[in-house]
Amino acid sequence: MAFSAWLTAHYEEKGPVRWLAFALELVAAVTLFLLMFLTCADVVGRYFFGNSVDGTTELTEIGIAILVFAEMPVITWRGGHVVVDILDKMWGSVALKVLGLLSAFLMSSAMYFLGVRIFELAERSLRRDEITELLEIPVGYIVQYIAVMSWATAALMITYGIYHQIIQNRD
Amino acid sequence: ETVLRVGSWLPPTHAQNAVVWPTWAKWVEEATEGRVKVEMEYGLGHPKTMFELVEDGAVDASFSYHGYVPGRFKLTQGVEQPLMGASAEAASVAHWRVHNKYFAKAQEHDGLEVLALFTHGPGQIHMANPINSLADLKSKKIRLGGGVQGELGKRMDVTAVGAPAPKVYEMMQQGVIDGVFIPMGEQKSLRLKEVAKHVVALPGGMYLGSFAMFISPDFMDGLSEKDREAIRSVSGEKLSAMAGAAWDAADKEGLEAALADGVSVNQVAEDGAMAQEFRDLVKGMDNEWVAHVADRKVDAKAALEELREIARSYGK
Amino acid sequence: MTTALIGFAILLLLIVVVRIPIAFSMGIVGFFGFAAVQGLTFDNIADFNWNSSLSMASKRIVDTAQEYSLSVIPLFILMGNLVTKSGLSQELYRASYAFLGHRKGGLSMATVVACGGFSAICGSSLATSATMAKVAMPPMRKYGYADSLATASIAAGGTLGILIPPSVILVIYGLLTETSIRELFAAGFIPGFLGILLYLAAVRWVVWRNPEAGPCGEKFTWKERLQALNGVWGVLILFTVVMGGIYLGIFTPTEAAGIGAGGAFVIALARRSLSFGSLFDILTDTARTSAMLFAVLIGALIFSNFINRAGLPADLLTFVSGLDVSPMMVIFAILLIYIVLGMVFESLSMLLLTVPIFFPLVQSLGFDLVWFGIVVVVVTEISLITPPVGMNVFVLSAVLPDVKASTIFKGVTPFWCADIFRLLLITLVAQISLFLPELLYR
Numbered sequence: 061m062a063f064s065a066w067l068t069a070h071y072e073e074k075g076p077v078r079w080l081a082f083a084l085e086l087v088a089a090v091t092l093f094l095l096m097f098l099t100c101a102d103v104v105g106r107y108f109f110g111n112s113v114d115g116t117t118e119l120t121e122i123g124i125a126i127l128v129f130a131e132m133p134v135i136t137w138r139g140g141h142v143v144v145d146i147l148d149k150m151w152g153s154v155a156l157k158v159l160g161l162l163s164a165f166l167m168s169s170a171m172y173f174l175g176v177r178i179f180e181l182a183e184r185s186l187r188r189d190e191i192t193e194l195l196e197i198p199v200g201y202i203v204q205y206i207a208v209m210s211w212a213t214a215a216l217m218i219t220y221g222i223y224h225q226i227i228q229n230r231d
Numbered sequence: 232e233t234v235l236r237v238g239s240w241l242p243p244t245h246a247q248n249a250v251v252w253p254t255w256a257k258w259v260e261e262a263t264e265g266r267v268k269v270e271m272e273y274g275l276g277h278p279k280t281m282f283e284l285v286e287d288g289a290v291d292a293s294f295s296y297h298g299y300v301p302g303r304f305k306l307t308q309g310v311e312q313p314l315m316g317a318s319a320e321a322a323s324v325a326h327w328r329v330h331n332k333y334f335a336k337a338q339e340h341d342g343l344e345v346l347a348l349f350t351h352g353p354g355q356i357h358m359a360n361p362i363n364s365l366a367d368l369k370s371k372k373i374r375l376g377g378g379v380q381g382e383l384g385k386r387m388d389v390t391a392v393g394a395p396a397p398k399v400y401e402m403m404q405q406g407v408i409d410g411v412f413i414p415m416g417e418q419k420s421l422r423l424k425e426v427a428k429h430v431v432a433l434p435g436g437m438y439l440g441s442f443a444m445f446i447s448p449d450f451m452d453g454l455s456e457k458d459r460e461a462i463r464s465v466s467g468e469k470l471s472a473m474a475g476a477a478w479d480a481a482d483k484e485g486l487e488a489a490l491a492d493g494v495s496v497n498q499v500a501e502d503g504a505m506a507q508e509f510r511d512l513v514k515g516m517d518n519e520w521v522a523h524v525a526d527r528k529v530d531a532k533a534a535l536e537e538l539r540e541i542a543r544s545y546g547k
Numbered sequence: 548m549t550t551a552l553i554g555f556a557i558l559l560l561l562i563v564v565v566r567i568p569i570a571f572s573m574g575i576v577g578f579f580g581f582a583a584v585q586g587l588t589f590d591n592i593a594d595f596n597w598n599s600s601l602s603m604a605s606k607r608i609v610d611t612a613q614e615y616s617l618s619v620i621p622l623f624i625l626m627g628n629l630v631t632k633s634g635l636s637q638e639l640y641r642a643s644y645a646f647l648g649h650r651k652g653g654l655s656m657a658t659v660v661a662c663g664g665f666s667a668i669c670g671s672s673l674a675t676s677a678t679m680a681k682v683a684m685p686p687m688r689k690y691g692y693a694d695s696l697a698t699a700s701i702a703a704g705g706t707l708g709i710l711i712p713p714s715v716i717l718v719i720y721g722l723l724t725e726t727s728i729r730e731l732f733a734a735g736f737i738p739g740f741l742g743i744l745l746y747l748a749a750v751r752w753v754v755w756r757n758p759e760a761g762p763c764g765e766k767f768t769w770k771e772r773l774q775a776l777n778g779v780w781g782v783l784i785l786f787t788v789v790m791g792g793i794y795l796g797i798f799t800p801t802e803a804a805g806i807g808a809g810g811a812f813v814i815a816l817a818r819r820s821l822s823f824g825s826l827f828d829i830l831t832d833t834a835r836t837s838a839m840l841f842a843v844l845i846g847a848l849i850f851s852n853f854i855n856r857a858g859l860p861a862d863l864l865t866f867v868s869g870l871d872v873s874p875m876m877v878i879f880a881i882l883l884i885y886i887v888l889g890m891v892f893e894s895l896s897m898l899l900l901t902v903p904i905f906f907p908l909v910q911s912l913g914f915d916l917v918w919f920g921i922v923v924v925v926v927t928e929i930s931l932i933t934p935p936v937g938m939n940v941f942v943l944s945a946v947l948p949d950v951k952a953s954t955i956f957k958g959v960t961p962f963w964c965a966d967i968f969r970l971l972l973i974t975l976v977a978q979i980s981l982f983l984p985e986l987l988y989r
């Protein structure tokens with residue numbers, strides 16, 4: 061089937077993680093496209109029709125959060141975060157692997173504990189009925205989303221991320 | 232000696248940071264006989280975040296604008312309603328008293344101890360090009376902040392453009408916006424005098440903006456009963472009045488700076504055409520607010536009447 | 548001061564030696580540092596109230612991920628990706644090559660100038676570097692330029708973004724110090740162009756030392772050159788729309804990013820260079836790069852909360868005020884502090900933390916605040932390419948995952964030296980900054 065061939069060619073991940081990566085990136089891609097479209101519609105509306113899209117700023121803010129945190133698990137498990145590699149030549153490959161595992165552990169822990177606090181903040185915000193100014197969207201939902209994606213990042217990093225590091229280093 | 236950290240925003244030169252906090256800091260140090268020392272800290276994050284940073288103890292005290300957290304703060308919009316016709320100082324005192332009598336039980340400041348409530352000076356119209364009536368504002372691109380400004384913009388049929396206050400200068404200069412609703416003090420502190428050369432000052436302004444200064448209950452718990460009471464004795468109504476007065480003074484400085492820089496300021500008289508136009512325009516806004524806060528289960532109508540009554544008779 | 552310095556040392560250790568991703572290094576040190584200043588010790592680890600530090604860090608994550616003005620990052624990167632995909636950037640570089648290719652390092656010079664032009668409209672150094680990396684890197688590689696020179700021209704050229712107006716940083720400096728913003732904008736022009744000239748000299752120096760880094764091609768005839776120009780209309784129209792739209796006040800610089808991306812999308816459609824598959828690739832590639840940059844920004848903000856709470860800015864003021872030297876030496880002491888701080892700070896947080904502290908002192912010494920603003924911005928630019936934490940360098944390593952940060956830092960050294968030279972000039976000759984504002988407004 062053409063689509064599954066495309067998916068295999070595009071995603072280095074294995075098994076169900078490949079589908080997960082595709083789903084997350086699809087969310088990010090659609091959001092980004094809508095962000096672009098929204099800004100253009102707002103400007104065109106304001107300039108030519110004297111009427112801008114209500115709540116463009118709010119939707120843009122929510123859009124960035126969706127975009128960034130949909131990608132967070134993917135770039136994290138792929139080891140995509142920016143690293144200073146000045147000393148790489150000095151370290152042996154075993155040492156680099158150990159450092160990689162240490163990083164994975166620290167990153168997962170950080171994302172897990174922050175996720176817990178972010179989720180608590182989201183619940184508090186929902187309890188207090190905090191909404192956006194114009195569209196009156198409950199702010200807490202987007203914060204909950206960030207919390208859930210932080211947990212997803214932690215869980216996938218400590219499992220698939222480490223597996224990915226090990227097979228990558230073996231190649 | 233205990234250090235009380237105040238997290239602040241706005242430039243350090245702004246009246247809130249150059250006058251209000253330092254004056255209160257002096258009061259606190261005197262009242263506690265030097266046992267509590269106030270220190271300022273900038274750059275902690277977005278102004279709206281101050282409410283929660285203080286609640287969770289990341290900083291001990293701060294201030295913020297209620298309009299940054301829509302939904303949570305609805306009753307505080309009472310003082311912002313048009314046609315208050317009072318200075319920031321008078322409105323601030325009324326704000327504090329009415330809050331304690333009517334609004335405090337609705338728990339909008341849940342998790343915080345409120346030190347003071349105050350308002351900025353009356354919001355006015357700052358334009359790149361002159362206008363002769365409020366009807367001229369139709370379809371003009373106006374930067375609107377939160378709160379009652381949105382409703383005003385709707386009634387004036389302007390094209391609303393959202394942006395944080397520090398962006399206003401750039402947007403005015405480039406012509407992305409034709410004007411902005413903001414207090415007179417910003418002619419100086421946001422340097423609008425360079426780009427917004429035409430100001431329409433309605434009598435008593437169009438609206439006010441509600442702010443709170445607050446402190447962490449945990450921090451207060453950590454103090455002795457004596458010091459707690461000392462801090463409270465220099466806060467409340469006294470602090471609210473002082474803050475309002477400082478913002479009034481900033482407006483006066485803003486007006487002077489604007490005039491010195493050649494900004495044309497149209498001071499509309501009480502019976503001027505634009506003042507009448509404005510009164511017609513905002514008819515019924517206060518009743519809409521009363522209906523909007525019905526779920527808070529307080530007597531908002533009586534509160535608003537008392538608020539106006541206190542503010543208008545203040546100092547007379 | 549000690550706490551802050553220990554924090555710095557641990558951060559450098561984690562980033563350089565332990566090799567933890569920079570976003571997480573800064574976040575973790577910032578988090579524990581903040582907790583330590585709040586009273587965390589080894590004895591009370593179990594019953595410490597973590598909520599204040601957790602909330603501080605969580606709020607930075609939640610707020611930064613929803614910061615409207617940061618929408619320029621994904622949208623300008625998207626524009627760069629679309630321009631490249633539709634073949635516009637290759638044509639632009641083919642034209643540049645036709646005119647400049649016979650000179651050693653000609654394309655690098657074109658890149659520096661293009662970065663200067665783009666930064667003039669964009670106002671964000673991060674967005675400039677990210678966009679130009681997408682546009683300039685593939686063609687420069689195609690013509691055999693060394694990665695070190697190619698990336699360094701982009702990273703350095705991208706720093707011009709915060710000096711050539713419009714500039715968010717200059718507006719914020721103006722508001723912090725109550726200095727005229729239009730004078731600051733006017734003052735930024737000459738130092739900005741001086742920056743371009745000195746970067747061009749740096750390119751010359753690099754190819755003089757190592758001709759392989761920027762090989763020269765054949766000389767084109769004028770007929771061939773004019774033919775090559777045929778392909779650049781698309782890019783010219785796009786940039787004119789983006790630039791003209793800002794200057795005519797049709798949209799804000801923030802919105803310009805979305806308009807630029809939309810325009811590039813329309814051009815790519817018109818040239819039939821997009822399929823669903825390639826559009827998906829462009830969008831996901833942009834999203835991945837943006838997420839990496841947001842992570843670094845959030846980490847930097849958490850770290851700056853710690854440094855601020857540890858009282859470093861105030862301690863530095865005490866230190867500088869205590870120096871018994873001439874006013875100009877005080878300025879140099881301040882600049883030295885900026886260069887050191889710039890090694891780990893992101894430009895906006897550095898400005899917010901230090902300017903309110905230093906400007907009253909500078910003012911009391913009788914210096915012009917417009918001049919000081921320009922000096923501060925230039926030194927902040929330098930910090931963007933100063934190892935080990937130069938934000939522009941990280942932007943490039945995020946955008947170009949196959950180039951190592953160390954390669955970029957190595958390539959950037961001559962540009963860094965050119966910047967230091969410019970800083971000296973601007974500091975010692977105030978007229979470079981003050982000539983235009985005095986002519987126009989004083």
Ligand code: NA
Nearest residue numbers: 666670711713
């Ligand atoms: Na710029």
Ligand code: NA
Nearest residue numbers: 889930936937
């Ligand atoms: Na730096």
